[in-house]
Amino acid sequence: MPRDGTATRERILDAAERLVIENGFAATSVDRVIVESGTSKGAFFHHFESKLDLAKSLVDRYAAADIAHLHDAVTRVQGATDDPTQRVIEFVRILENTADDLMAAQSSCLYVSILTERQLARHGTSEQIARAVVAWRRTLSSMLDEALATQPTNQQIDTDALADHVFVTFEGAFILSRSMNDSRHMRAQLTVLRQLIERLLLSHPG
Amino acid sequence: MPRDGTATRERILDAAERLVIENGFAATSVDRVIVESGTSKGAFFHHFESKLDLAKSLVDRYAAADIAHLHDAVTRVQGATDDPTQRVIEFVRILENTADDLMAAQSSCLYVSILTERQLARHGTSEQIARAVVAWRRTLSSMLDEALATQPTNQQIDTDALADHVFVTFEGAFILSRSMNDSRHMRAQLTVLRQLIERLLLSHPG
DNA sequence: TTTGTATCAGACTGAACAGTCTGGTACAAG
DNA sequence: CTTGTACCAGACTGTTCAGTCTGATACAAA
Known part of the structure; x- marks a missing residue:
């Protein structure tokens, strides 16, 4: 050895x-x-073996941590309540409360850095990221389906797209934070997202 | 001459x-x-005079087109209805309907490309982008304030953050589209955003 | 002790890069 | 027609880059 x-x-x-x-x-x-x-x-x-190989290893390591973070939040939520609606809301609330940590660690943005380099996308790194996104989508959209099933709704919601909206908010909020040079936007955006989802799940159409 | x-x-x-x-x-x-x-x-x-100067000119040109696009949408909305709530919803609907064009022109992402290069941020390009973001925020948040004023709400909404959420959705949806290598996510995300905002403005808390 | 291999250090190489410089051309003013 | 200047072409330069190569060292097995 x-x-x-x-x-x-x-x-x-x-x-x-x-x-x-x-x-x-x-x-x-x-x-x-x-x-x-x-x-x-x-x-x-x-x-x-190359600089591109470094990028792949980087994404591997980050996506693994990302999915672990997802599963951790899901586990905490499942232990908290049996109400599907409250589960979703609590889940988003957990994300909201970890926003500061995520922003401090600058961790929500490796995807952005990697994806803007098309050279890397052609080398398989975007597939790695896609797998992490799909993991998030599957987990969250099934939670959303359950929650929406408990209430009568006259509005057709694409729960896959709604689940993706969490990812979108993370990445977009990172861009906004960079634009405005103020990391507090990360938390503010996740707060807005939670409020919007709460309204969707807890209210009846007028 | x-x-x-x-x-x-x-x-x-x-x-x-x-x-x-x-x-x-x-x-x-x-x-x-x-x-x-x-x-x-x-x-x-x-x-x-340099490659960095090119970047500044690029952002200048793009931000000008961006703000023109914003004012165009606002003008169309103002002619359409007097109801503040319907104004906001119609505004987001216009954005939703232009999503395909925006994605086809790949135009929603120059900000992302520029902002991930910190070298450029230190050279003043991010200030140019910030000005465009603030223009969007000011316009939209005042529309949102009017709309929320017409209905009793027991939920505190940061209308600045909600206005920013439109920008966030654009940029995040672009990232998602790249991750999944499927441009249809741009429209799907704007549809979700519209539905969430409609629910916020048109429903009463349960 | 010897031998093999994983682990590293750092000089080196060819290509690509941003930016310079020289010269030339079109056109307007006088 | 002459002169000045905005406009542009392309060879050239010094630097930085990703990647190679030669060798050295630590450690395990024999």
Whole structure:
């Protein structure tokens, strides 16, 4: 058995994630990643066969954390109440309350950085992201179906699209925060989203 | 008077906009812009003093079109009805109906491409985008205030944040479309947004 | 102890890049 | 017709980039 290089690999990924979130993928050079992680060209290209391979590993790691976060929230909600409507609302409320952490960690935006580089999309990274999105959609849309089934509604709602709207709000709020250079927009947008969904589920059409 | 070079300048901007939307700013080289626009290094650096200057001109041109689009929609809505609530709903419906055009023109995403490059944000481009966002917010939030004033509501709504949610939905839906490689998400998200806002304005709390 | 291999360090290379510079052309003013 | 200037073409330059290569070191098995 050789010595274990996973620590070095993680240090490279940490530095790369930070730099990609900060500056975008194309603007992040391998040399810079090496300096920031305190490693070397040899170490980098030992662990990653190319810069594109680094991007894939980055998305892998992030999507895994993302889905874990989703499952965690679902578990907490399932233990909280049996009312399908309250489950959805509580779920969105949990997301709302973690918005500050997410924004502080700048974690909601690696997708944006990666997706704006089409070079990467052609290399399979967008498929990885799509899988994470679908996981969110499946989980949330079934919760929404249950909730909407409990109340008479004269309005046709595409629960898949409504579920996607949570993802959309995260990513769009990140863009807004960058536009306005104010991270508080992340929480404000998730609050609005919760209020809109509450109105949808708790009110009757006038 | 010299000969008029604005046509060349526009051709450069057209090519650059297309390439930046497609590949991101950092991944778009000046050489490529020159080839795609059928011009030359001399022409490029005659009209733009640097690549960053190109980005600023790009955002200028786009933000102007964006605000014009906003005012056009507002004018159409004001002629349509006197009911503040119907005005808001009709406004969002107009946006919904132009979603396909916007997506076909890929025009909703230059902001995303520019904002993910922090190099540009430090150069004043994000301030230009912020001005466009604020124009949208001011216009829409006052419409929302009027609409909410006509109905008793027990829920505190931050109309600024709700107005921003339109921008957020545009940008987030663009990201979603890229993730799933399916442009139909743009319209679907605007439909959901309209339905959520209709529910907010037309229903009474249960 | 020897040998093999995973792990790294850092000099090096060819390509691509943003930006410069020289020269040339069209056109308007005088 | 001359002169000035806006406009543009394309060769050129110094730098930065992703990726290669040579070697060194640590450690495990034999």
